[in-house]
Amino acid sequence: MEIKAPTPQIPPAVWTEFKDLQEWEKLHKERPEGDKHSALFERLEEGIFNFPGGFIVTTVADAFLNWARKSSVWPVTFGLACCAIEMMATFASRFDVERLGMVPFASPRHSDLMIVSGTVTIKMAPMLERIYDQMPDPKWAVSMGSCANSGGPFRNGYHVVKGVDRVIPVDVYVPGCPPPPESLLYGLLKLQDQISHFRKTGERAAPTEKTD
Amino acid sequence: MLTQAQARPLIQERFGIAATGEGPLLVVEISPDRWQELGRFARETLGCVYFSFLSAVDWKEQGLEVIARVENLDANFAVFMKAKLGAGETRCASLCPVWRGADWMERECYDMFGIRFDGHPDLRRILLPHDWEGYPLLKSYAVDTPHPPYR
Numbered sequence: 628m629e630i631k632a633p634t635p636q637i638p639p640a641v642w643t644e645f646k647d648l649q650e651w652e653k654l655h656k657e658r659p660e661g662d663k664h665s666a667l668f669e670r671l672e673e674g675i676f677n678f679p680g681g682f683i684v685t686t687v688a689d690a691f692l693n694w695a696r697k698s699s700v701w702p703v704t705f706g707l708a709c710c711a712i713e714m715m716a717t718f719a720s721r722f723d724v725e726r727l728g729m730v731p732f733a734s735p736r737h738s739d740l741m742i743v744s745g746t747v748t749i750k751m752a753p754m755l756e757r758i759y760d761q762m763p764d765p766k767w768a769v770s771m772g773s774c775a776n777s778g779g780p781f782r783n784g785y786h787v788v789k790g791v792d793r794v795i796p797v798d799v800y801v802p803g804c805p806p807p808p809e810s811l812l813y814g815l816l817k818l819q820d821q822i823s824h825f826r827k828t829g830e831r832a833a834p835t836e837k838t839d
Numbered sequence: 840m841l842t843q844a845q846a847r848p849l850i851q852e853r854f855g856i857a858a859t860g861e862g863p864l865l866v867v868e869i870s871p872d873r874w875q876e877l878g879r880f881a882r883e884t885l886g887c888v889y890f891s892f893l894s895a896v897d898w899k900e901q902g903l904e905v906i907a908r909v910e911n912l913d914a915n916f917a918v919f920m921k922a923k924l925g926a927g928e929t930r931c932a933s934l935c936p937v938w939r940g941a942d943w944m945e946r947e948c949y950d951m952f953g954i955r956f957d958g959h960p961d962l963r964r965i966l967l968p969h970d971w972e973g974y975p976l977l978k979s980y981a982v983d984t985p986h987p988p989y990r
Contacts, residue, residue, distance in 0.1 A: 749986055749989050752989050786967065
């Protein structure tokens, strides 16, 4: 008896010039000619900044935009394992992240933040990457718990990705197994700190030194 | 109702093997070519209608051993079936025609140990991705086998 893997079902291509969706996604991810919209905004902002007195406008605008960004971070609900229970507790009324402007949203296309809560397996990693790619820029990722940070207790397993940072860029790592809601809340506040100087440096914040 | 004390001589009579194990656990070590016959006997004659689990053991150079436990819930005894496949052998008869519940257990066993169950209706991987190479619960499988781009 011959064992054959089932043939993968490729979704029908929307654009005729692309053979399949994977090819389109690859091109979209690479962006050979760069991000045109961001480049235009940067040039505009630079122009205003160099205008006499214009720096006041850009600084105030930056502060306002960062305030707006950090006070409406919408996390996509991406629960993978037991950390998801703690994440749900954080979202629920006792810890209530909604007072920070966070609305857990079940759609990646409306979200800014992905909280990877749980073990990322090799089978799940392509889906995680795809969901992350669907989120609009600017976007952030929080790695929650030991499993997502480094593989945790399953690090030596045959099927575990040793840290979600091998799949997507991560901004804040929350340690714990699983982290209690207080820890996650602290991590989210740290993320808000990062977002608040998002534009001052022109790039993402560098990893901070150890706090304690 | 058939009790475990009555079941032991029935196994001895049919297969010529004494069932070991204490009390309500009847351990039967059978050759792999009579695997399905034992399953059918356990279900139809001994009344073991409940299929508990099926798995395998890797005894390295001695080869693989398939194990299964089936239970008679009314008479409260269980038959523990074992079959050593022999070195390098990966084929075994399927228990799917006897118990429907054996379907996914055998798929998992194929997934983890690479045992081909002859007569299984839909033998493919169940837990791992379909493009996975190797069988991770074999002793010869290195856990740090590279799996680009994630490991």
